[in-house]
Amino acid sequence: MSETPVTSAAHRGYVEISKEQVRRFWKDVQVTPDGDRWAVQLDGHTPKTPAKNPLIAPTRAVAQIIAQEWAAQEQIVDATSMPATRLASTAIDHIGSVREAVADEIAAYAGSDAICYLGEGALQRRQIEKWTPWRAWAQQELGIDLRPVIGVLHHAQPQVSLDRVRTLALSLDDFQLTGLATATTLFGSTVLALALLEGALSGEEAFDLSRLESAFQEAQWGVDAEAAERAETMRREAGVLERWFRGLAE
Template sequence: MSGWTAKRFWKDVRTEAVEGGYAVYLDARPIRSPAKRPLVLPTVAMAEAVAAEWAAVDKVVDPGVMPVTRSANAAIDKVAVQFGEVAALIAAYGGSDLLCYRAEGPEELVRAQAEAWDPLLDWASDTYGAPLVTTVGVIPVAQSPESLTRLSAPLFSASAFELTALHDLVSLTGSLVLGLAATCDAFEPETIWRLSRIDEDWQAAQWGEDEEAAHAAARKHDAFLHARHFWEISALRA
């Protein structure tokens, strides 16, 4: 059975412990991924979240309102089968991290970036032993290979489910440092998101907010919060 059956046929949804994790059953049938792999989930919390999405289906399955199921499918069908490539893709953000590229002016923006981003770079240096250098403008600046290796280590030691969350946390913020910080309980997700939007928010304050850009930002914000939630329910402590 494909996990993306077009119409509801089941009456009951339940979770059950299976080898390697937890499965969700529609009546007696276990959900499978679109590639027909068993949808074995790492935590009770994730299994319950997936079960709730399937229980909420009325007549027709709509993946657009089933974000946890979508992310779990991606972890199993995409990330797990090309784990090294995905981890390397995310790690590359460290070499051009948003926090390292500062505006030449005006002074208010320069100050806002420094006040917002310098503490996160200090955190990365203290936490991972990975100091990064900053520059003005967009010309690439070389980072220490040792720092980049240390920053990328958590990616390669993550589970496929955690790496799925990290992919979105990093790509949506444009920063490996912010993506890693988003997985740390010391930082509020909304704070991390705000720090990733310093430039955009400053521009909007100066020139007014573009409606289309605001809608796009809202969609990215929702996706970021979902990725943070998916990280939480991916962790074995959940």
């Protein structure tokens, strides 16, 4: 799914999208209660999302994750180092108006879930060993029955399972749904994303399961430096998603 880019232009108490470099303008970052929610505050002012909504989280733990990103900024704001802020802005500004479409996309990923497509030989044996338990978990815990297939040609999954995924997605609040959609895209797998959401897998475990083929190829042919850097960035994002889901559950 598409994400809202978060780059920052700011003055006291207000942050909006900008492509220009922005200097850190605040000294103090705090989290304060706002009704039954929690607001991030910069020098006593709540920053705004790109759509000019207050940056307010449903739990104190999530607000603290966001606040830590703001506190970690140095002289020049690096928006790429603020993934939780991006997730929150997307949840606040956009998800509420596109929930049905997002649920459809998550279900579509389940229809071609990465952990259902097996390779050959040694790779297939490893995929069967590592992925079979998570397809079984999805069936037993969530009522989602996805069947494996050998090769890359599309294999239709039971519609009742895809409908179940869609129902589960729509049962989530906007912050949970934003995280699930982001994790699904990151892993190429709705099952792994749901396992992360439910706390059955850590972010690192889910990410490693999502790239079994890449790891297999690297073991045989070596690691490309650019690909390794990209993988490390994705691994960090998986860790943020783990903290995001844990924070929402507190």
